[in-house]
Amino acid sequence: MDVVLSDATNDPVPESVNESLLAGPLDLGRQTRNLLLARPLHELAAKVRRADYGDGEFQDIDTHYLALAMFDFIMEGSVFGLGRLREEVTSYLAEVVRQMKPALGEDRCNQLALEILNSLHNTDNRNEQFDFPYYDVASATTRSYRFSLLTFERQDDNQYKYRLTEAAILLYVGQLDIGAEQMQTLLDRMTAELVKRGRVNEALDVSRQAYLQAVRYQDSIRTRLDRAQRVPDAISWKQDLEPFIEESREHIDERGKEERSLLGLVKEKINNTSDRITRERLVRLCETVEREADIHLHLLRLVAQAGEKYLEASRTMFRARQRHRLPDMEDRVLPQLLKLPQASLTQVAQRGWHVLLPPNVERVFNLRQVIELLTEPQAEPPVRSDDPDIIKPIPEEVPHFGPEVVREGNRYLKLTFGAGRPVFIDEVLEKAEADGLDAVVRDYLVFMMYQSFSREEDIFGVDAQPQGRFNLPRVEGSRLLFTPRDTHDEQ
Template sequence: MTDLSDFSGHEITGSGDILDLSSHQKNLLLVRPLLRLDFNKLSHTRDDGSYLLEGIDTNYLCLAALYYMMEGTALHQGFTRREVIDHLKGLAGTMQEGLDELSRQRIAEIVLDTLSNASNKYVEHKESYFHAPSGQMHTIKFRLIRFEADHEDVYRYAPTREGYLVLMGMLDLEVEDYQVLIEKMLLHLIERGRFQQALELAGRARALSIEHRQQIRDFIIQNARAPGSVTWRKDINPRLSEARGHVEERQSVDHAMKESLTKKIRDSDSFDAKGALSGLHKLLEAANFQRMKLQVEISSAGDKFLEGQAAGFRPRRSSGLPDLEIKTLPEVMSKPVQLMAGIAESLLVSFYPAVAPKVQDLSNLFDVLLERRTRSEVQEEEDDDGEISEFPEVPPPFAPELIAKVHSWLDSKMLIGTPLYLDQVLKDAEEAGLSFMERKAVGYELYRAFADSESRYPHLHAQVAGEYESPVVSGDNLRFDPAAPNEEVSREDQ
């Protein structure tokens, strides 16, 4: 079995000790042409020296151009240059209503030239990045758009694969939805035999598991800090129940994928395929380990919430120091001003705590301060006041008449000076015709006599003498010997 503790402290890759982030770097470099235009906006000026792109969001215009070209591929094979320019001119005019026709035309052309790399003779964009497995700098070449002729020899713009990746890679999905999407893609890649791509995607799945666990952990911690301002049934329990169900579904999918991978590893003859499959199996184990820890945190959230609520009702511990408001401050205020001015500095220092209180983490403090609080809707008060269960009254196990009869019979037996055994007394009670409940009362009274302070017979001392088992009682067998003079307990003391 794989030791899951190996996955808790570091990233797991198939590339040795150094972490391979090549796919992340490539995706990040795809937006560098857009960022470069935004960074160099002030380099574009009008004839009068004013800045052409001041107040213009070039990032939006670039993404809007890619999206417009994508829509064009659904109708034709893309849009012509004039159609793209007109669309961008309209967007630029929306951003700044006072723009003239020439300015809007130039802005549209600058955006289109940036996407097509016109400043570098329309060749591919070229960016460098550090390739961790080889330890060297590599170069990535890509195009964001293409300008090709359709079947009617009309040249049209359309996004390339990298252009689609810029658009689709920035979708703002919830982490739970993203996990489901990644799992479906993993299953598809594994079934198609594209194990290397599945290995890269499994790294994202593990990162998503960590992100989801962090979100739920922050939610639990935030509510545990202020248990009086939230309601468990309405505010906390639904979110945790939803998270618990989501984690259970992901674990079942992980289990199915790991079984499929194990079978493919056994059946595969390719060494490279086995290596990729083994790395993929380890990453799935690591993602599942994060979900297991999240399950533990969700299960213990209720106890933490109850501890926080109980702390709010915990009384303050009494202190031997004088009360500050009742005794100390009134006496200080009654002193002359000159005297107080002389001791003010040392007095103020004495008010400081001996140990400085812990300061809240700044990131959490800013989250609390910047949190947008929605106005709570006034809801009708619920009539559910809870239920109060009455404690059932447990009747005494033995009736007073039965106890009196047992004491009368047992007193005569316990006056015998010779050692007595519990099993022998119960046997004598059965021979004397005592009922089952009467014999049970006899056993109860003899076990009670094991403690000298509770014994009805102070002249006897009980000690354990083996074990005894019968339908009436079961436990240690007791032996009663005459008590020593210093051990005898008088009736008055009892």
């Protein structure tokens, strides 16, 4: 890593120089240099666009994909071999271009493949290193960063072959997208290992990256929970939110254990170190880890409150929303508009005249209707209160049946269910009507049979399951199937 990020032309900045600046302006030199590694790819894309001449020949060509594919091809050739020949690289790129855009001719595919290879090898500048400026905080100057992506050298088999430099490998591997959880686990363990080996400066850089990953993880959790609170009806608690919260809680607990262990290790190193600069860096490392731990502590509270906030958001969906009063156009808006100068009023009318139009425009067919509409007095709208609406509970109306009706209905249902065979609710009601039961008794039968759908309130020893719907002249609803309950199930 140090070789990739070192300057090929300027002397490296000693670690002891400008130590006080490290606590001041943020040193982003390494990140800036890593960004510059992708600069040749962007220039290649712009160069291909300029060569399009407006005819759309290279319109669907993704040069970034072609560059990364070439890196992967050369890297694979360097595993068991010594690199890739020039003919191998151009043939591979031409085939990828042909797959990307079949309408492109073979000559143009070969030409574009050669252009990509030469551009990333910087052939236009005699294969010299790429040279880009960047601002260095430690020295407070603009420095020059030089690097190469490809090398073309004679190998042991006496052939010239292409190989990737460490800068190209860093550029290629750095594009891999790893989740924040995995990155936090990896970086925390790397920090602990670097501290054990005494490489405090690198441990400080890695801990900074771990802190940024914690911020990234915090943002992802907040976004997920905020969405659940905004649209709770679009998210299933059991399937979507509960597993996510459980995984987040386990990850945060694991991070807390790792951070406590790392803090203990760093504090032990501080007590055993006499060098001033090393102690200062260890103190900054300890502060960075503590800031990361604070984020996880805040996330733990956020995750713990997620269930309660989700329930509150779900309840809010069923509340009557408070009406907000809009300003009266004739009393407040139009008088202010009429006080404006004519030029200003004209500008306002050109931009916002449409807001004065009603939602439904009435059709007027003659001048008399126009005059009637203009002279018709408008009724004063009722003044609405800004107080929140109150939802009054609806009193539950329980049907009242006489003792004779209750005894007759229970007796009839016990005889019907005592037969020991499954029976539908509509069959019971039709048979009761055929047996001459009164309409009030049949109403009681309906009430008791639907009450038996709840196993806790059933008094006849049957299980009820809905099987579609039924429709009779006096009642309609879910068609319940009643089956005798096994004595073994009751136990």
